Amino acid sequence: MKITILGCGGSAGVPHIGGLDGDGDWGACDPAEPRNRRTRTSILVQDNGGALLVDTSPEMRSQLLACHVAAVDAILFTHAHADHITGLDDVRILNRIIDRPMRAAGTAHTLSEIARRFDYAFKPWTPPGFFRPVLEPVQVEPGDQIELAGIPLRLFDQDHYFLRTLGFRAGDFAYSTDVVGFPPESIELLQGLDTWLVGCFQRPPHKTHAHLDLVLEWVDRLRPRRTVLTHMGNDMDWDWLRRNLPETIVPAYDGMVLTSR
Numbered sequence: 001m002k003i004t005i006l007g008c009g010g011s012a013g014v015p016h017i018g019g020l021d022g023d024g025d026w027g028a029c030d031p032a033e034p035r036n037r038r039t040r041t042s043i044l045v046q047d048n049g050g051a052l053l054v055d056t057s058p059e060m061r062s063q064l065l066a067c068h069v070a071a072v073d074a075i076l077f078t079h080a081h082a083d084h085i086t087g088l089d090d091v092r093i094l095n096r097i098i099d100r101p102m103r104a105a106g107t108a109h110t111l112s113e114i115a116r117r118f119d120y121a122f123k124p125w126t127p128p129g130f131f132r133p134v135l136e137p138v139q140v141e142p143g144d145q146i147e148l149a150g151i152p153l154r155l156f157d158q159d160h161y162f163l164r165t166l167g168f169r170a171g172d173f174a175y176s177t178d179v180v181g182f183p184p185e186s187i188e189l190l191q192g193l194d195t196w197l198v199g200c201f202q203r204p205p206h207k208t209h210a211h212l213d214l215v216l217e218w219v220d221r222l223r224p225r226r227t228v229l230t231h232m233g234n235d236m237d238w239d240w241l242r243r244n245l246p247e248t249i250v251p252a253y254d255g256m257v258l259t260s261r
Contacts (some may be wrong), residue, residue: 005197047150048150063254107142135250
């Protein structure tokens with residue numbers, strides 16, 4: 001299984017808009033380190049000949065081009081926050097490539113929120129061609145075992161404080177973005193991982209996102225072979241993290257490629 005990290009930044013990316021000279025607010029991140037430049041969080045999972053896009057970030061178009069992604073077969077939405085869905089209009093180009101509506105999975109709440117903002121993407125396809133995105137909604141719930149893009153997934157529940165998000169396990173790889181806690185059944189599903197890609201927004205505690213010490217507690221309990229941090233804000237300098245974390249815990253960067261069982 002191949003996992004491409006299309007983007008690994010928080011909702012404002014890194015750097016944030018602003019800064020004294022208008023070149024961005026880098027916070028604790030060194031602007032001279034290219035791996036600190038982060039677009040909004042999204043990944044591509046490829047296995048069994050299929051390509052599954054997880055979320056449609058605001059930079060989806062540039063992310064797919066930068067990572068040389070030729071086609072996408074299906075989409076899984078973790079939740080409906082803006083930094084995870086607002087690249088959706090460019091799905092119309094992905095529709096053209098595969099010449100069919102795009103299967104798009106999410107919970108009932110997530111799909112209804114996306115439909116409220118992008119109602120035109122849920123209208124029936126009127127061939128030929130695609131002048132707008134066309135989604136084929138697939139309603140799922142935590143606990144479901146489904147197949148998307150030919151990839152078997154086990155979905156699990158995550159606490160994002162204001163709402164619930166979806167995590168998933170594919171083989172011995174698991175993905176958990178936008179999370180601050182897990183119910184017991186999700187912890188059980190996260191046992192025995194080869195690779196865990198998990199959101200870690202900043203070093204101090206945060207109401208809606210896991211912070212560094214909390215992720216370290218989870219890792220100590222779950223013992224994955226490798227943990228990769230994503231959805232990082234401008235408090236999370238790439239070099240500082242590499243120097244201060246165990247070798248088995250690494251920060252992601254845009255364009256990073258992982259393989260997992």
